Amino acid sequence: MTLIDLDTDDERWALAFPVLQELRPHLTQELLRQVLAEGTAQGLRFTAVFDGDRCVAVAGWRVLVTTHVLRKLHIDDLATASGERSKGYGSTLLNALIHRARDLGCGRVELNSAVHRHSAHRFYLRERLDIDAHHFGLQLS
Numbered sequence: 001m002t003l004i005d006l007d008t009d010d011e012r013w014a015l016a017f018p019v020l021q022e023l024r025p026h027l028t029q030e031l032l033r034q035v036l037a038e039g040t041a042q043g044l045r046f047t048a049v050f051d052g053d054r055c056v057a058v059a060g061w062r063v064l065v066t067t068h069v070l071r072k073l074h075i076d077d078l079a080t081a082s083g084e085r086s087k088g089y090g091s092t093l094l095n096a097l098i099h100r101a102r103d104l105g106c107g108r109v110e111l112n113s114a115v116h117r118h119s120a121h122r123f124y125l126r127e128r129l130d131i132d133a134h135h136f137g138l139q140l141s
Contacts, residue, residue, distance in 0.1 A: 001089070003096050006046040006058075008036040015055040016048045023079035044076065047096065049089045056084040057093045063104055073101035075111035085119075094127055 006016060013032075021027050027035075035044070043062040048055050060077035075097060080090040101109045112135050113120050125131075 001092060002050045003093070004048050004050055006048055008040055012048065012050070012055065015050075015053070016046070016058045019048075019055050019058045019079050019081045020060075020077060022082055023077055047093065049093050051089070056081050057089040059093050059097060061097055063106060069108045071104075071106045072108040072110055073097060073104065073106045075109065078111060090123060091127060
């Protein structure tokens with residue numbers, strides 16, 4: 001098992017994209033290129049877990065500075081390939097990001113999870129994350 005930081009032009013995106021797309025089915029290759037082009041300038045990074053030549057998990061993350069917690073690592077996406085769940089890949093990736101957050105001087109790691117993703121919630125609670133806020137949103141037309 002290997003953790004790899006994916007640059008925007010990394011050829012391994014061909015293997016990581018389908019894993020990310022399981023979590024974000026609306027995402028196309030073109031939309032991903034747009035997200036990477038704009039998001040990288042905002043601090044967005046991606047880290048993937050490879051088992052041999054297979055991408056089995058991928059996470060999008062960034063360091064944010066806020067008045068609430070000052071410096072935090074926010075996980076935008078955390079996806080494990082559906083056929084690879086419960087094999088420790090998601091846990092490995094999450095723990096790697098927690099260690100990275102500490103190394104980057106962050107005092108907190110945060111993520112949002114849609115209310116219907118009960119299996120993901122069980123995973124996050126098992127990994128010692130707490131539910132400590134409500135996330136509100138407004139879809140703009």
